[in-house]
Structures are given as C-alpha cells and as structure tokens.
Amino acid sequence: GAVVSQHPSWVICKSGTSVKIECRSLDFQATTMFWYRQFPKQSLMLMATSNEGSKATYEQGVEKDKFLINHASLTLSTLTVTSAHPEDSSFYICSATTSGGDNEQFFGPGTRLTVL
C-alpha cells in the first residue's frame, strides 16, 4: 500500500525557534497533501491543503505566516512552525492523496512537537 513518512517523529524546541516538519510520499506521487494538528484527546483539525507547485490553502483561523507550507515536489511537503510558542505544542499529521479521483488519503505517522 501507499506509504507516507514524516520526519521528525518528535521534536522538542525552545520558545521562539522555528521547526520544520517533512512529509514524504514514498511510493506514489502526491498531487495534494493535507496538514492537520491534533491536541490531546481531540479530533484532527485541518490546517491547510497543499497542492504541488502552488500556494497552500489555509483553513480559517490558521495563521499562514506562522505555519509555512511548501509543496515543492510531488513527493514532499514541508510545514514550518515559525517562532514556536508553547501553545503550538501539538501532534501534527500530514496526509497525501493521488490524482485521478482515488478515494483514500494516506496518513503519515505524525510528528509530536513540544515547545518549551
């Protein structure tokens, strides 16, 4: 089956620093990737939709200048949390889907971010 990886799987950083999270589709070309965040015991909340070669579409309430998304190739999307603060601590999950009307989104294993 289709595999999506995320790196790193966990990261701890100091307040004010920036953190980059990578999402890769390993065995398929992902025309669209999605970024979600999940707080403990809560649901996944979509942050943005990323299409290869174009600007990401952010959901209402998500700061695009704080959460920078780049989808430079068909196999890689990155999420950069700029000037991270403790309230940004969360579980970040990406998913990827192929073109051609496939039904399924393939999820990465997630990245746990802790900002001290």
Place this chain on the structure above:
Amino acid sequence: AQKITQTQPGMFVQEKEAVTLDCTYDTSDPSYGLFWYKQPSSGEMIFLIYQGSYDQQNATEGRYSLNFQKARKSANLVISASQLGDSAMYFCAMREGWGGKLIFGQGTELSVKP
C-alpha cells in the same frame, strides 16, 4: 455547523462481542465519501472502511462494516467479535466532492474489556 458528529465520547465492549460506533453527517453535496479511521495510542491513523454516497450496498472490510443510512445521514461503524487490540480512538470523517479535504468527527474512545 458541525458536519460530522460522533456523540459517544467513550464506549466499552466485552471482548468477542459486537459494538456500534455512531456517526451522523450533514452535507448538501450529492457526492461525498465517508471514512472510518482507527487511531491507537501511537497516533497513527489507520484506515478502516470507506462508503461512497452512491454506493448501493453497505461497505464491509473483514470485521468492520458500515451501516449506511443515507436518508438519516448516518454512517455507523460496526465492529464484530471485538478484540483487545481494537481498543483505540475511532474517527468518522467525511469528504465532500472528489479528492477534497476530510472533516473529522470528535472521535469515540473504544475500550475492549477482557
């Protein structure tokens, strides 16, 4: 307005018994897809089952079946012969249109008792 609703924050089931996890949805798009995912404590999202809005029959995947009641806008997940490894969070999700974003319900935490 909440588009996907899971009204059961937590559920308990005895091992080997069946359990139904509720999910209702709201959409005006005639074309949509409904998904169920399992999320164990490790955090990974495991795809379980999919139902398309035009599918005539209820989806089944092994011990998982989806009770699709289109007129009632419900898509309940039925897990038969529960196993201890089924203990996890379960999320219902809906995709409107084709290849679009997923909207997730609040989740149900299932605990299987030995």
